[in-house]
Amino acid sequence: MENKISFILLITLFLSYFAAQSFGKSQNEALSRLYKAKISKNSTVDRSHFNASDNYIVEKVEPQNETKEKDRIEKLPGQPSVRFKQYxxxxxxxxxxxxxxxxxxxxxxxxxxxxxxLLWLNGGPGCSSLAYGAMQELGPFRVKSDGKTLFKNKFAWNYGSSP
Incomplete structure:
Protein backbone atom coordinates (compact mmCIF):
# COMPACT_ATOMS: atom_id res chain seq x y z
CA MET A 1 0.00 0.00 0.00
CA GLU A 2 2.83 2.41 0.86
CA ASN A 3 4.50 1.70 -2.48
CA LYS A 4 1.27 2.52 -4.31
CA ILE A 5 0.90 5.86 -2.48
CA SER A 6 4.56 6.70 -3.11
CA PHE A 7 4.16 5.86 -6.80
CA ILE A 8 1.04 8.05 -7.15
CA LEU A 9 2.79 10.91 -5.35
CA LEU A 10 5.84 10.56 -7.60
CA ILE A 11 3.70 10.60 -10.78
CA THR A 12 1.79 13.66 -9.50
CA LEU A 13 5.03 15.54 -8.80
CA PHE A 14 6.41 14.54 -12.20
CA LEU A 15 3.29 15.79 -14.03
CA SER A 16 3.22 18.99 -11.94
CA TYR A 17 6.81 19.70 -12.92
CA PHE A 18 6.02 19.49 -16.64
CA ALA A 19 2.86 21.58 -16.26
CA ALA A 20 4.82 24.30 -14.46
CA GLN A 21 7.55 24.18 -17.11
CA SER A 22 5.09 24.55 -19.98
CA PHE A 23 3.24 27.51 -18.40
CA GLY A 24 6.49 29.17 -17.40
CA LYS A 25 7.83 28.74 -20.90
CA SER A 26 4.82 30.42 -22.52
CA GLN A 27 5.04 33.34 -20.08
CA ASN A 28 8.76 33.66 -20.73
CA GLU A 29 8.14 33.65 -24.48
CA ALA A 30 5.52 36.40 -24.16
CA LEU A 31 7.90 38.60 -22.14
CA SER A 32 10.69 37.94 -24.64
CA ARG A 33 8.45 38.99 -27.55
CA LEU A 34 7.52 42.19 -25.70
CA TYR A 35 11.16 43.00 -24.97
CA LYS A 36 12.20 42.35 -28.57
CA ALA A 37 9.32 44.47 -29.87
CA LYS A 38 10.32 47.27 -27.53
CA ILE A 39 13.92 47.44 -28.78
CA SER A 40 13.01 47.02 -32.45
CA LYS A 41 13.46 50.07 -34.73
CA ASN A 42 9.92 49.75 -36.12
CA SER A 43 8.39 49.18 -32.70
CA THR A 44 4.87 50.35 -31.92
CA VAL A 45 5.52 49.97 -28.19
CA ASP A 46 5.59 53.35 -26.43
CA ARG A 47 9.08 53.83 -24.97
CA SER A 48 8.71 57.42 -23.83
CA HIS A 49 9.14 58.47 -20.22
CA PHE A 50 6.03 59.14 -18.19
CA ASN A 51 5.19 62.83 -17.93
CA ALA A 52 2.70 63.83 -15.28
CA SER A 53 0.00 66.18 -16.47
CA ASP A 54 -0.82 69.44 -14.77
CA ASN A 55 -4.25 69.49 -16.40
CA TYR A 56 -6.42 67.70 -13.89
CA ILE A 57 -10.17 67.66 -14.13
CA VAL A 58 -11.30 68.57 -10.64
CA GLU A 59 -14.70 67.35 -9.58
CA LYS A 60 -16.39 69.39 -6.92
CA VAL A 61 -16.14 67.81 -3.50
CA GLU A 62 -18.90 68.83 -1.12
CA PRO A 63 -17.92 70.91 1.95
CA GLN A 64 -16.91 68.78 4.92
CA ASN A 65 -17.69 71.32 7.63
CA GLU A 66 -16.49 70.36 11.10
CA THR A 67 -16.30 66.64 10.41
CA LYS A 68 -12.77 66.08 11.74
CA GLU A 69 -13.66 65.86 15.42
CA LYS A 70 -16.91 64.02 14.68
CA ASP A 71 -14.88 61.41 12.77
CA ARG A 72 -12.30 60.95 15.53
CA ILE A 73 -12.02 57.36 16.71
CA GLU A 74 -11.10 57.28 20.38
CA LYS A 75 -10.49 53.54 20.43
CA LEU A 76 -11.38 50.59 18.23
CA PRO A 77 -12.89 47.52 19.93
CA GLY A 78 -10.10 45.45 21.44
CA GLN A 79 -7.47 48.08 20.64
CA PRO A 80 -4.38 48.60 22.82
CA SER A 81 -3.54 52.15 23.93
CA VAL A 82 -1.72 54.24 21.31
CA ARG A 83 -0.19 57.73 21.09
CA PHE A 84 -1.55 58.67 17.67
CA LYS A 85 -4.99 59.93 16.65
CA GLN A 86 -7.18 58.05 14.22
CA TYR A 87 -10.24 59.04 12.24
CA LEU A 118 0.03 58.40 2.23
CA LEU A 119 -3.12 57.62 0.29
CA TRP A 120 -3.28 53.87 0.01
CA LEU A 121 -5.87 52.41 -2.33
CA ASN A 122 -6.27 48.70 -2.75
CA GLY A 123 -8.97 46.13 -2.67
CA GLY A 124 -11.37 44.98 -5.27
CA PRO A 125 -14.15 42.46 -5.55
CA GLY A 126 -14.01 40.30 -2.45
CA CYS A 127 -10.94 42.08 -1.05
CA SER A 128 -11.66 44.70 1.57
CA SER A 129 -9.03 47.41 1.99
CA LEU A 130 -9.97 47.80 5.63
CA ALA A 131 -10.25 44.14 6.61
CA TYR A 132 -7.29 42.73 4.73
CA GLY A 133 -5.09 45.73 3.97
CA ALA A 134 -5.40 47.65 7.21
CA MET A 135 -5.89 44.80 9.68
CA GLN A 136 -3.65 42.11 8.16
CA GLU A 137 -0.97 43.89 6.16
CA LEU A 138 0.22 47.47 6.73
CA GLY A 139 -2.27 49.03 9.10
CA PRO A 140 -1.44 50.21 12.62
CA PHE A 141 -3.02 47.10 14.13
CA ARG A 142 -3.35 43.41 13.45
CA VAL A 143 -6.09 41.12 14.68
CA LYS A 144 -5.17 38.45 17.22
CA SER A 145 -6.17 34.84 16.59
CA ASP A 146 -9.18 35.23 18.90
CA GLY A 147 -10.69 37.54 16.25
CA LYS A 148 -11.66 40.11 18.90
CA THR A 149 -8.56 41.91 20.08
CA LEU A 150 -5.94 43.96 18.27
CA PHE A 151 -2.21 44.28 18.72
CA LYS A 152 0.22 46.92 17.45
CA ASN A 153 1.81 46.26 14.06
CA LYS A 154 5.50 47.17 14.34
CA PHE A 155 5.71 47.37 10.52
CA ALA A 156 2.72 49.70 10.14
CA TRP A 157 2.50 52.40 7.49
CA ASN A 158 2.15 55.16 10.08
CA TYR A 159 5.73 54.72 11.31
CA GLY A 160 6.94 56.39 8.10
CA SER A 161 3.97 58.48 6.95
CA SER A 162 0.45 59.57 7.77
CA PRO A 163 -1.81 57.22 5.81
Missing part, protein backbone atom coordinates in the same frame (compact mmCIF):
# COMPACT_ATOMS: atom_id res chain seq x y z
CA UNK A 88 -12.84 57.26 10.18
CA UNK A 89 -15.91 58.42 8.34
CA UNK A 90 -17.46 59.37 5.05
CA UNK A 91 -16.43 62.16 2.70
CA UNK A 92 -19.37 63.32 0.61
CA UNK A 93 -18.36 63.71 -3.03
CA UNK A 94 -21.80 64.14 -4.62
CA UNK A 95 -24.66 64.96 -2.30
CA UNK A 96 -27.32 64.86 -5.04
CA UNK A 97 -26.33 61.36 -6.13
CA UNK A 98 -25.69 60.23 -2.54
CA UNK A 99 -22.05 59.40 -3.23
CA UNK A 100 -19.49 59.27 -0.46
CA UNK A 101 -16.13 57.62 0.18
CA UNK A 102 -15.33 55.89 3.44
CA UNK A 103 -11.89 56.63 4.85
CA UNK A 104 -9.74 55.49 7.76
CA UNK A 105 -6.87 57.77 8.75
CA UNK A 106 -4.18 57.07 11.34
CA UNK A 107 -1.71 59.84 12.15
CA UNK A 108 2.00 59.11 12.05
CA UNK A 109 3.63 57.98 15.30
CA UNK A 110 6.05 60.91 15.16
CA UNK A 111 6.71 64.06 13.09
CA UNK A 112 3.17 64.07 11.73
CA UNK A 113 3.56 67.64 10.43
CA UNK A 114 6.60 66.83 8.27
CA UNK A 115 6.06 63.23 7.15
CA UNK A 116 4.27 62.68 3.82
CA UNK A 117 0.59 61.88 3.64
Missing amino acids: GGYITVDQKAGRAFYYYFAEAHHSKESLPL
Whole structure:
Protein backbone atom coordinates (compact mmCIF):
# COMPACT_ATOMS: atom_id res chain seq x y z
CA MET A 1 0.00 0.00 0.00
CA GLU A 2 2.83 2.41 0.86
CA ASN A 3 4.50 1.70 -2.48
CA LYS A 4 1.27 2.52 -4.31
CA ILE A 5 0.90 5.86 -2.48
CA SER A 6 4.56 6.70 -3.11
CA PHE A 7 4.16 5.86 -6.80
CA ILE A 8 1.04 8.05 -7.15
CA LEU A 9 2.79 10.91 -5.35
CA LEU A 10 5.84 10.56 -7.60
CA ILE A 11 3.70 10.60 -10.78
CA THR A 12 1.79 13.66 -9.50
CA LEU A 13 5.03 15.54 -8.80
CA PHE A 14 6.41 14.54 -12.20
CA LEU A 15 3.29 15.79 -14.03
CA SER A 16 3.22 18.99 -11.94
CA TYR A 17 6.81 19.70 -12.92
CA PHE A 18 6.02 19.49 -16.64
CA ALA A 19 2.86 21.58 -16.26
CA ALA A 20 4.82 24.30 -14.46
CA GLN A 21 7.55 24.18 -17.11
CA SER A 22 5.09 24.55 -19.98
CA PHE A 23 3.24 27.51 -18.40
CA GLY A 24 6.49 29.17 -17.40
CA LYS A 25 7.83 28.74 -20.90
CA SER A 26 4.82 30.42 -22.52
CA GLN A 27 5.04 33.34 -20.08
CA ASN A 28 8.76 33.66 -20.73
CA GLU A 29 8.14 33.65 -24.48
CA ALA A 30 5.52 36.40 -24.16
CA LEU A 31 7.90 38.60 -22.14
CA SER A 32 10.69 37.94 -24.64
CA ARG A 33 8.45 38.99 -27.55
CA LEU A 34 7.52 42.19 -25.70
CA TYR A 35 11.16 43.00 -24.97
CA LYS A 36 12.20 42.35 -28.57
CA ALA A 37 9.32 44.47 -29.87
CA LYS A 38 10.32 47.27 -27.53
CA ILE A 39 13.92 47.44 -28.78
CA SER A 40 13.01 47.02 -32.45
CA LYS A 41 13.46 50.07 -34.73
CA ASN A 42 9.92 49.75 -36.12
CA SER A 43 8.39 49.18 -32.70
CA THR A 44 4.87 50.35 -31.92
CA VAL A 45 5.52 49.97 -28.19
CA ASP A 46 5.59 53.35 -26.43
CA ARG A 47 9.08 53.83 -24.97
CA SER A 48 8.71 57.42 -23.83
CA HIS A 49 9.14 58.47 -20.22
CA PHE A 50 6.03 59.14 -18.19
CA ASN A 51 5.19 62.83 -17.93
CA ALA A 52 2.70 63.83 -15.28
CA SER A 53 0.00 66.18 -16.47
CA ASP A 54 -0.82 69.44 -14.77
CA ASN A 55 -4.25 69.49 -16.40
CA TYR A 56 -6.42 67.70 -13.89
CA ILE A 57 -10.17 67.66 -14.13
CA VAL A 58 -11.30 68.57 -10.64
CA GLU A 59 -14.70 67.35 -9.58
CA LYS A 60 -16.39 69.39 -6.92
CA VAL A 61 -16.14 67.81 -3.50
CA GLU A 62 -18.90 68.83 -1.12
CA PRO A 63 -17.92 70.91 1.95
CA GLN A 64 -16.91 68.78 4.92
CA ASN A 65 -17.69 71.32 7.63
CA GLU A 66 -16.49 70.36 11.10
CA THR A 67 -16.30 66.64 10.41
CA LYS A 68 -12.77 66.08 11.74
CA GLU A 69 -13.66 65.86 15.42
CA LYS A 70 -16.91 64.02 14.68
CA ASP A 71 -14.88 61.41 12.77
CA ARG A 72 -12.30 60.95 15.53
CA ILE A 73 -12.02 57.36 16.71
CA GLU A 74 -11.10 57.28 20.38
CA LYS A 75 -10.49 53.54 20.43
CA LEU A 76 -11.38 50.59 18.23
CA PRO A 77 -12.89 47.52 19.93
CA GLY A 78 -10.10 45.45 21.44
CA GLN A 79 -7.47 48.08 20.64
CA PRO A 80 -4.38 48.60 22.82
CA SER A 81 -3.54 52.15 23.93
CA VAL A 82 -1.72 54.24 21.31
CA ARG A 83 -0.19 57.73 21.09
CA PHE A 84 -1.55 58.67 17.67
CA LYS A 85 -4.99 59.93 16.65
CA GLN A 86 -7.18 58.05 14.22
CA TYR A 87 -10.24 59.04 12.24
CA GLY A 88 -12.84 57.26 10.18
CA GLY A 89 -15.91 58.42 8.34
CA TYR A 90 -17.46 59.37 5.05
CA ILE A 91 -16.43 62.16 2.70
CA THR A 92 -19.37 63.32 0.61
CA VAL A 93 -18.36 63.71 -3.03
CA ASP A 94 -21.80 64.14 -4.62
CA GLN A 95 -24.66 64.96 -2.30
CA LYS A 96 -27.32 64.86 -5.04
CA ALA A 97 -26.33 61.36 -6.13
CA GLY A 98 -25.69 60.23 -2.54
CA ARG A 99 -22.05 59.40 -3.23
CA ALA A 100 -19.49 59.27 -0.46
CA PHE A 101 -16.13 57.62 0.18
CA TYR A 102 -15.33 55.89 3.44
CA TYR A 103 -11.89 56.63 4.85
CA TYR A 104 -9.74 55.49 7.76
CA PHE A 105 -6.87 57.77 8.75
CA ALA A 106 -4.18 57.07 11.34
CA GLU A 107 -1.71 59.84 12.15
CA ALA A 108 2.00 59.11 12.05
CA HIS A 109 3.63 57.98 15.30
CA HIS A 110 6.05 60.91 15.16
CA SER A 111 6.71 64.06 13.09
CA LYS A 112 3.17 64.07 11.73
CA GLU A 113 3.56 67.64 10.43
CA SER A 114 6.60 66.83 8.27
CA LEU A 115 6.06 63.23 7.15
CA PRO A 116 4.27 62.68 3.82
CA LEU A 117 0.59 61.88 3.64
CA LEU A 118 0.03 58.40 2.23
CA LEU A 119 -3.12 57.62 0.29
CA TRP A 120 -3.28 53.87 0.01
CA LEU A 121 -5.87 52.41 -2.33
CA ASN A 122 -6.27 48.70 -2.75
CA GLY A 123 -8.97 46.13 -2.67
CA GLY A 124 -11.37 44.98 -5.27
CA PRO A 125 -14.15 42.46 -5.55
CA GLY A 126 -14.01 40.30 -2.45
CA CYS A 127 -10.94 42.08 -1.05
CA SER A 128 -11.66 44.70 1.57
CA SER A 129 -9.03 47.41 1.99
CA LEU A 130 -9.97 47.80 5.63
CA ALA A 131 -10.25 44.14 6.61
CA TYR A 132 -7.29 42.73 4.73
CA GLY A 133 -5.09 45.73 3.97
CA ALA A 134 -5.40 47.65 7.21
CA MET A 135 -5.89 44.80 9.68
CA GLN A 136 -3.65 42.11 8.16
CA GLU A 137 -0.97 43.89 6.16
CA LEU A 138 0.22 47.47 6.73
CA GLY A 139 -2.27 49.03 9.10
CA PRO A 140 -1.44 50.21 12.62
CA PHE A 141 -3.02 47.10 14.13
CA ARG A 142 -3.35 43.41 13.45
CA VAL A 143 -6.09 41.12 14.68
CA LYS A 144 -5.17 38.45 17.22
CA SER A 145 -6.17 34.84 16.59
CA ASP A 146 -9.18 35.23 18.90
CA GLY A 147 -10.69 37.54 16.25
CA LYS A 148 -11.66 40.11 18.90
CA THR A 149 -8.56 41.91 20.08
CA LEU A 150 -5.94 43.96 18.27
CA PHE A 151 -2.21 44.28 18.72
CA LYS A 152 0.22 46.92 17.45
CA ASN A 153 1.81 46.26 14.06
CA LYS A 154 5.50 47.17 14.34
CA PHE A 155 5.71 47.37 10.52
CA ALA A 156 2.72 49.70 10.14
CA TRP A 157 2.50 52.40 7.49
CA ASN A 158 2.15 55.16 10.08
CA TYR A 159 5.73 54.72 11.31
CA GLY A 160 6.94 56.39 8.10
CA SER A 161 3.97 58.48 6.95
CA SER A 162 0.45 59.57 7.77
CA PRO A 163 -1.81 57.22 5.81
